Each structure stands twice: as structure tokens, then as C-alpha cells.
Amino acid sequence: MKIRQATLKDVDAIVHLINVHAEMDQMLFRSREDVETHILNFLIAEKDGCIAGACGLSFGPGRLVEIRSLAVLPDHYRQGIGTALVNECIVQATLADCERIFVLTYAIPLFKKLGFRIINMDQLPDKIWKDCQGCRKQDHCDETAMIRNLVQVAGQGPEQNLNNELRSTTTDKR
Numbered sequence: 720m721k722i723r724q725a726t727l728k729d730v731d732a733i734v735h736l737i738n739v740h741a742e743m744d745q746m747l748f749r750s751r752e753d754v755e756t757h758i759l760n761f762l763i764a765e766k767d768g769c770i771a772g773a774c775g776l777s778f779g780p781g782r783l784v785e786i787r788s789l790a791v792l793p794d795h796y797r798q799g800i801g802t803a804l805v806n807e808c809i810v811q812a813t814l815a816d817c818e819r820i821f822v823l824t825y826a827i828p829l830f831k832k833l834g835f836r837i838i839n840m841d842q843l844p845d846k847i848w849k850d851c852q853g854c855r856k857q858d859h860c861d862e863t864a865m866i867r868n869l870v871q872v873a874g875q876g877p878e879q880n881l882n883n884e885l886r887s888t889t890t891d892k893r
């Protein structure tokens with residue numbers, strides 16, 4: 720399996736992955752234009768020449784970044800693809816000098832295994848909720864907010880910080 724940055728050639732596959740799960744009420748629909756506009760923030764999981772999964776990063780204020788639209792093709796579930804995508808999000812966020820990474824999710828066990836902890840949704844900045852406008856569950860959101868600190872040491876460059884981060888995942892179950 721290979722994880723790589725998305726290109727415009729991947730837009731149809733990403734929209735398909737998102738819509739398959741949006742139709743099952745597991746995530747928000749995203750338009751083709753929205754995916755195109757944010758294409759460089761998407762990661763793709765390729766397996767045997769097929770796009771088996773994708774997810775997006777959305778950089779917000781306060782060195783906080785959100786994982787969005789994480790989706791794996793149903794016939795590829797439970798093969799470690801979701802884990803590989805989230806791990807790459809952690810790498811990218813660390814390299815971008817973010818302090819914390821969060822997600823709104825139903826997949827609590829996956830994120831717990833990767834060091835995320837549950838927080839109250841009220842602890843997230845208001846700006847985050849612009850994506851929820853138009854969601855029919857806006858007033859009774861049943862997703863869980865989960866967050867993880869990233870290792871960023873003042874005075875160290877992104878690569879040193881990434882090494883710290885990778886080292887910490889083997890010793891520190893945040």
C-alpha cells in the first residue's frame with residue numbers, strides 16, 4: 720500500500736469515496752469543487768493500483784489542524800488503510816508545525832489506538848463549525864471530538880520534531 724498526496728486526477732475517486740459514506744450518513748457530502756479547491760490537502764491510499772482510501776487535512780487557527788473526510792472503500796476495511804492515512808496526517812501536521820490534530824468521528828477505536836483522546840466539542844474553536852452548516856444533524860451532532868498533541872519542540876526544525884513525534888509514538892500513549 721502507498722500513501723501519497725492527491726492530485727487533480729484523483730478528484731473523482733475522492734468524491735466517490737466521500738459520497739459512498741455520506742449516503743450511509745457516516746460523513747458530510749463534499750462537492751467536486753470543494754475537493755478540487757482543497758486537493759493539495761488530500762492524501763490518497765493506493766492499493767494494487769486502486770484508490771482504496773482518502774482523507775483531507777484542514778488547517779485552522781492556533782496551529783490546530785483537522786482530519787476530514789477519512790474514508791476507505793468498504794471492501795478494503797480492516798486492512799490498516801485508515802490507520803496508515805491517519806499516521807500520514809500526523810506526519811504532515813508535524814512537518815507543518817501544528818501543535819494539535821483533531822477529528823470529529825464515529826471511528827473512536829481507530830483514533831484511540833493512534834493516541835487521540837476524547838474532548839468536549841465546546842473546546843474546539845467556533846470557526847470549525849462552518850463546515851457543519853447544512854448538516855441535518857447540526858443541532859444534535861452525534862460525532863465524537865478527539866484530539867492529539869503533536870511533539871513540537873521550540874527551536875527545533877520540522878524534521879527533528881518529526882523524529883521526536885515518531886519516537887514518542889512508541890513510548891507515549893497520549
Ligand SMILES: CC(C)(COP(=O)(O)OP(=O)(O)OC[C@H]1O[C@@H](n2cnc3c(N)ncnc32)[C@H](O)[C@@H]1OP(=O)(O)O)[C@@H](O)C(=O)NCCC(=O)NCCS
Pocket residue numbers: 740745746786787788789790791792795796797798799800801802803822823824825826828829830832
Ligand atoms: C473508519 C474507517 C476509515 C476505518 O478504516 P480501516 O481501513 O478499516 O481502518 P483500519 O483497518 O486501519 O482499522 C484500525 C483499527 O480501527 C478500529 N476499527 C476500524 N473499523 C472499525 C469498526 N467498524 N468497528 C470497530 N473498530 C473499528 C479497529 O480497532 C481497527 O484495528 P483492528 O482491525 O486491528 O481491530 C472506515 O471504516 C470508513 O471509511 N468508515 C466510514 C467513514 C468513517 O466513519 N470515517 C471516519 C470519519 S473521521
